[in-house]
Amino acid sequence: MDNMPVCHVCGITLTPQSVYKTSNSSCFFECPVCGRYEVGRDKMFSDFDMNHLASFLFYNAYKDEPGKDEKRYHALFRTEKDEGSVFVDKSMVESWYPKTFAERVDKILLYLGNHIRHIGQAISLSARETYSLLFIDRYENNDSARDEEDCNNEVKYFLDSLVDGKYISYSFVTEEARMIYVQISPAGYSRIDELQKNTGHGRDVFVAMKYGDKTKSLRESIRAGIEKAGYHAVFDDEVEHNAYITPEMFKHIRDSKFVIAELTHSNNGxxxxxxxxxxxxxxxIQICQNEVQIHFDTAQKNTLRWKNESDIPDILEKRIRATID
Ligand SMILES: [Zn+2]
Incomplete structure (x- = not known):
């Protein structure tokens, strides 16, 4: 047992085959909880908040699924060598991580809704998966392990509060292994429906930006990035309506899965x-040219900065794959 490798993110013991050196400077992990990821060998997790990273990887994990030829993996350091690598950095994890209790609940319900195939079925989760799912901190000061009883109390508190909200029911499969079965309750399904009402399930992506001849090439770069990620860009300038807002535009936004806001031109629209x-x-996803100052209310939000328009397709594609897919 002593020589078995562990996943440094979630703490689970791995088989020796699931960890291997990919080069002198990198190492690849295949974790049943966190999915596939690659780290640099000298600065493995650089400045990540490890508690947040654990949930991020679990929620966005790339794993082998039956009938799906999934080649992608998270690269936790900058590497351009491979098609399948999806780069993740600290700011992406932090912008994804839930900021409030209510946001935490919503993310959990959506995860359960996406992973329980039929109404009334249960999903079983190991202790490590449960920590990641419920956003339970495993580490104190980002490195030493947190007291396990403390973690398990938080798990129980959180699950019980979801039961109190009538969102789920759960039971421990075995108390010792801390494996749980979770089922979504009717109120949980209603909440999921409500959350999904505002989320277009299609592939449309609305692009908010300044329209006109001067931004035509910029627009094409954005379109290329969206298309590379497998989505369809929707621009709202077919009709001239610079002076007023149209109901169609609001509908386009409502029907979009997510929105890209290009803020280089400080366009009020x-x-x-x-x-x-x-x-x-x-x-x-906010994008903006390097060095252009953006409105302070939105400046704190993580923004994808670009230098040349020709860089946009690649960086935008990567961001979409890392944060939306
Ligand atoms: Zn792991």
């Missing part, structure tokens, strides 16, 4: 559209 999308609970 783009800020308004972003705000509307955020109010609907949609994810917004």
């Amino acid at each position: 783009a800020y308004l559209e972003e705000g509307y999308a955020m109010g609907l609970g949609k994810q917004v």
